[in-house]
Amino acid sequence: MKKVMMGNHALSYGAKLARSQVIAAYPITPQTQVVELLSEMCSDGTLDAKFINVESEHSAMAACIGASVAGARAFTATSSQGLALMHEMLHWAAGGRHPIVMGNINRSMAPGWSIWTDQNDSLSERDTGWMQYYCASNQEVLDTVIQAFKVSERLMIPGMVILDAFALSHTYEVVDVPDQALVDKYLPPFKPEIRLTPSDPRAFGGLTGSEHYFELRYKLQKYMEKAPALIEETGREFEKIFGRNLGLVDAYRCDDADFVFVTSGTAGFTARVVVDEFRKSGLKAGNLRIKVFRPFPFAKVREVLKKVKKAAVVDRNCSYGAHGIFYQEVKSALYGEAGMPPVFGYIAGLGGRDITTDSFKEVAAHALAKDKADEEIVWIGVKK
């Protein structure tokens, strides 16, 4: 069934179709509609789940962890300050191997108060052990929630489905809402091998000495390493049932490209307008949108960029004192391989400043004029 909906509601529908059993959430702009709709669905019986009106995001994640260890499928959603408040619990969810799925609306971190998009909130949680999916359309948001539960529950690693504030969260698009019966076929009920129950009394997460802790984290990494193949496999399976593929990256006109914009989130669609224009004027341009950031699709990125002459990474984030974060990852993906293109790093759109076609033209002009990538980060559209 096709429906016109905002990105936030795409998250809610995803959580509903995945038959989430416990939802604990706390409101924050621009996430509120996600939980408002879910709360409504729980109260009118459309969704058979418990909705917990917690008093903070920290408690939201704690409650999701409790629900998950008890064997229930748990969902929450938040944004920026809320995500930062959860930080301790994000480590807990991943370290405890609780396959919670969470929506995060990318919003800039205060101060000054900003409700507009950039990625520093979710990228600050890079090393917590969560999988991160950066979406570019409302359809992708809905589909990814369903897929994320499947991947998370197989690996027992939580997953974060991420979308840009307003550019996606509040933008209405046509979304094909899949049939519940088909979703049930794709996503079986959550049945963890071990759970918190008096009939099998165990202690979870107790004092762990150095003779065990190291191996537990080794396993987390090993399971993370299984994720890229599993995301592709479940993406193909998704395509068979629903007709839409869900991969690690989304490459647009990259096959024969000489120059590629590397983007994430919604910015890529703007880049594609410029790519088409460049193509008309004879420049073989392309766009590589990195969808899955954790685990980072190193092999996939190498595969796409190896034939390219130059790559320009546009980051809507900054690791202060270093670089744009996607830029760092792309460079490390290509490092040490023969014949890889130079990579240029750009920062744009912090605090929700628009990334326009002109922004991408400025990026291209800079990158095309240089022969060698230097370490300079170029800020696009900054008033100096």
Next chain:
Amino acid sequence: MKKEKKMTLTLPAEELMACGHLACQGCGATLAMRYMLKALGQKTALCIPACCWAVIDGPYPYSSLDVPIYHCAFETAASTATGVKAGLEMTGDSETAVVAWAGDGGTFDIGLQALSGAAERNEDIIYVCYDNEAYMNTGIQRSSATPYGAWTTTTPVKHFKTRPKKDIVAIMAAHRIPYIATASISHPEDFVKKMRKAKDIKGTRFFHVYAPCPTGWKSRPEDTVKLARMAVQNAYFPLYEIEDGDKVTLNLKLKDKKPVNDYIRIQGRFRHLTEAQVASIQAEVDARWERLLKNCAA
């Protein structure tokens, strides 16, 4: 022939706590756990945040308890327990009693927000605070449950704690939850009876359990139960329950209320107190006791 007196054991014989745990000798918190589990039985799930009990239970992969435990973050006993309860219910288990088991630091201080949230929503959990009146796990620092006059490593003798203990029971009563009780490891029958009563009530139930700590109080391990009993008998820690936020019932009447001095003087943490300071503690205890009696009558 002399008539034999018959003793009946009212405490369940069942032991859900094994020896081999890691507590110090004479730890009051271990007795608290043991009695609670006797009352609730095996169909219990525990959420234990950072506190001495996070260690007492034993290191991975061991546990000294025969019930499931989720070790949760310091400030999340109430919120994690809320999630566990919801998760168990959604997977078809509405019988298991879900218990948040936290120290005074995890309850009075860092976990108060989550506890208040859960209580306001009247989550169907039992919250037990075992109170040893300081952060013991991290080496005896003051908490807001540390009483006036006490030494801790962050309230050294020259600057001992001059603010009174936070009244957690009044705070919980203000949430109008269905059941609140104080309990002491010196009065296991009373503790078990109230815990069983609580088990059959739906909604948030809160227990404030007095649990002396010889390590932190600088008292003798063999005096743990004695200290707990003294605190009950001198009204330093009276035994009472509150239903629906305002129905207060005294569980143990004190015909012969003892002075606090004897109790204070066998604890090293109070060694520096002058007679006048002990007298001011006595005055404060008397005033609290009068207030409690008035609340019981009301």
